[in-house]
Amino acid sequence: MASELNNSNPDHDYSKEKLKHSSKEEMVSTMTNSMHRSSSRPQLDVSRAAIQEDSEDRNPTILLPNQSDDISHLALDIGGSLIKLVYFSRHEEQSPDDKRRSMKKRFGLSNGNRRSYPILGGRLHFVKFETGKLNECLDFISSKQLHRGGIDSPSWRSGTQTDDNIVIKATGGGAYKFADVLKERLGVSLDKEDEMSCLVAGANFLLKAIRHEAFTHMEGQKEFVQIDHNDMFPYLLVNVGSGVSIIKVDGDGKYQRVSGTNVGGGTFWGLGRLLTKCKNFDELLELSQQGDNSNVDMLVGDIYGGLDYSKIGLSASTIASSFGKTISETKELSDYRPEDISLSLLRMISYNIGQISYLNALRYGLKKIFFGGFFIRGHAYTMDTISFAVHFWSKGQAQAMFLRHEGFLGALGAFMSYEKHGLDYLRAHQLVERFPMEAPCIGGKIHGPPLGNLNEKISWLEKFVQKGTQITAPVPMAPPGTTGMGGFERPSSRGNTLRSDASAALNIGVLHLMPTLEEFPLLADPKMYEPNTIDLLDHGELEYWVTVLSEHLPDLVDKAVASEGGTDDAKRRGDAFAHAFSAHLARLMEEPAAYGKLGLAKLLELREECLREFQFMDAYITIKERENEASLAVLPDLLIELDSMNEEDRLLALIEGVLAANIFDWGSRACVDLYHKGTIIDIYRMSRKKMQRPWRVDDFDMFKEKMLSSGDKKSQPYKRALFFVDNSGADVVLGMLPLARELLRRGTEVVLVANSLPALNDVTALELPEIVAEAAKHCDIIRKAAEAGGLLMDAMVSIQEDGLKNHSTSVSLMVAENGSGGPCIDLRQVSSELAAVAKDADLIILEGMGRAIHTNLNAHFKCDSLKLAMVKNQRLAEKLFNGNIYDCICRFEPGKEQL
Ligand SMILES: CC(C)(COP(=O)(O)O)[C@@H](O)C(=O)NCCC(=O)O
Ligand SMILES: [Mn+2]
Helix, strand or coil, rough: CCCCHHCCCCHHHHCCCCCCHHHHHHHHHHHHHHHHHHHCCCCCCCCCEEEEECCCCCCCCEEECCCCCEEEEEEEEEEEEEEEEEEEECCCCCHHHHHHHHHHHHCCCCCCCCCCCCCCCCCEEEEEEHHHHHHHHHHHHHHHHHHHHCCCHHHHCCCCCCHCCEEEEEEEHHHHCCHHHHHHCCCCCEEEHHHHHHHHHHHHHHHHHCCCEEEECCCCEEEEEECHHCCCCCCEEEECCCCCEEEEEEEEEEEEEEEECCCCHHHHHHHHHHHHHHCCCCHHHHHCCCHHHHHCCCEEHHHHHCCCCHHHCCCEEEECCCHHHHHCCCCHHHHHHHHHHHHHHHHHHHHHHHHHHHHHHHHHCCCCCEEEECCCCCCCCHHHHHHHHHHHCCCCCEEEEEEHHHHHHHHHHHHHHCHHHCCCCCHHHHHHECCCCCHHHCCCCCCCCCCCCCHHHHHHHHHHHHHHHCCCCEEEEEECCCECCEEEECCCCCCCCCCCCCCCCHHHHHEEEEHHHHHHCCECCCCCCCEECCCCCCHHHHHHHHHHHHHHHHHHHHHHHCCCCCCCCHHHHHHHHHHHHHHHHHHHHHHHEECCCCCCCHHHHHHHHHHCCCCCCCCHHHHHHHHHHHHHHHHHHHHHHHHHHHHHHHHHHHHHHHHHHHHCCHHHHHHHHHCCCCCCCHHHHHHHHHHCCCCCCCCHHHHHHHCCCCHHHCCCCCEEEECCCCCCCCHHHHHHHHHHHHHHHCCCEEEEEECCCCCCCECCCCCHHHHHHHHHHHCHHHHHHHCCCCCHHHHHHHHHHHCCCCCCCCCEEEEECCCCCCCCCCCCCEEHHHHHHHCCCCCEEEEEEHHHHCCCCCCCCEEEEEEEEEECCHHHHHHHHHCCCCCCCEEEECCCCCC
């Protein structure tokens, strides 16, 4: 190592190393500010938010009147029991990245096929109300101006749209029944869409567009089912609302209502209300969890003196007659426990629906039965009961599947009939579901004083968070039941993790429509690709990672608050964030599939999203800047030292450098503890010193062969390499950038691929040009390549002045955003910019634990790939590599097409 590198103490020096050019300073500050202002992900606007102060209500009622930014469309499904709303909010803000792109476009510079898209993202929100409380629904629509295209919509601002000519798509019987009320209260007309068509359109959209929409539920186990779009039809759709519709679906718009039953959700609710005095559906469901239906139902054993009727295969615990025991003349209704009645009712109706559905599937030779409608409401016991019935009667030939957006099929279908949204064309990779804290409050009442200032907003969040935490409390264990039906035993999912609907409402987030996301085109087998390495379905794993994140929380909050100057406001938001994120973790511990299929990537991104929700845009900004400066200060010495080596030693030193510098990870508990023990450079030196081959996974020789082979076997240099960079500071400056320089020197174009949004101390695409510009001051190779790639502002101006005539012939160094805002990367959803540059790439380098170990460790690519990371977690090192913390991974794999 060069002497300056060894001796410098950046913790002391870097403050003097301020950027020299004022234009640069302006640029940094503009970049930072615009980043804070304009995230491509929308923020929660809680102004004038109000919470219902009703201690009885487990589902808190929230009013967010100003959260309705740019709402364009609303659709309603007004059923006999519930009103379902789907509404869309649009964001057309130009992100800083777009500014960067359009600037490059202006200068005539392009990164290969790089395309420039307008940001046309939007969000779909799902809300429900009881039909009996229509006024609350209308207040909600009115307060958010949903019927007028939203408070901020152009038509609303310009006053071009009057209430008289507003038309809203609606379906369900209530679209007819309440048309006059809507006209009178909101001045809107309803454009009525056929209910069955809407159900089918909604179901088809969900099955095609949402990756983990459908799932099976047997004996308490939820398993997501990947629907093959080419083999989706025909299927049976059973919509269990107040009544039940059974529809055979043969394609888009091709369906037939083949049957139905009048015994449905309305029957359960109505009879339950009469028999138990429960006030609402959820109360009734919750009551059933403490019930034992054998006190109410007549069992085979009751008839056969406790014996099975084995000749026809019925066990003693089989229900012979639902409610059959209540014929006893000596007992009154008041002698039966409401809990038992409720469970008996639930089982009777669920079995009946399951059985009729199976018979219809049999009639048409169908194997797939999807159940939707709000009767199910994510209730484990209901789903298990229906699944048992289908499984039992079909002898395992037919499969009952449930839908996460079960209750919103009709409303979604009505929404889709607004043609201009083009929702039909969206595919799974363009949809991202997020779970902001306001999502669980769907369908609440609207009242309470409007909140005026920031203080009040935060206290609303605090109140909400308290309520949100409350609703994650588990339902108590019910005593074991005894009965079954039709010869099978009772479903077992009544354990202590069962949820009432109040919390099941958490299961539906806000759907972000991101037309600019694409599947990474270099995946060797996209259908088989699974980003996550660790399986969080394993309860022990989930528990471990949730504990890691919980323990990291105080430190993260400190950093987040400090990143905003430690103000009181930041502290309160920090507290609110900590509570909210803890509530998410608690929810996931109880119900790992609550937010869809859970993986470590999603869990880690949830934390970043939660920070952003509470308006912490970059918790590690100060640390990142400090480490960038410290590392840039020693970069020239490192480059001199590298240049003094022969080719082979240099390549090894470069890879060692990447691995050693990956130790700067503020997300790892062990590493953060290390940082108290020395300066950045001390730690970097120590880390390099410990580099000893063979590494835990060591394919270096294979990579070297590919890079340096000479003589007959001399290989062509790579044409374009994608560098998936990880952390700021030493990681990118002393690790990945020198490696990039080596490839540039060998004639390979390099694209630095970085996060679109901050996550821990990861470097972002927006921050990279500044870092590269600083590095370019000390290195001609980087400078020329950065100029050629359009990364240097000054160079861009001179290129513009030259009219591009004398444009450099040097290979380019470019930057692309990856579309992600988390520390891992799911290559099923990357930015279109990355997808475009990837098409010409023949080498991929994935760096860091998040991108190369937690995710993508087992991913195969069409082109050569190199995965480089230091394992900064003991458990992970043992589990995946039979190794130890700080072991290094260098995995090279030739492209699958070349094998
Ligand atoms: C969040 C991270 C994946 C980031 O690692 P990186 O990708 O920066 O190498 C990693 O820090 C991590 O898994 N941390 C949690 C485990 C721990 O603290 O040991
Ligand atoms: Mn990282």
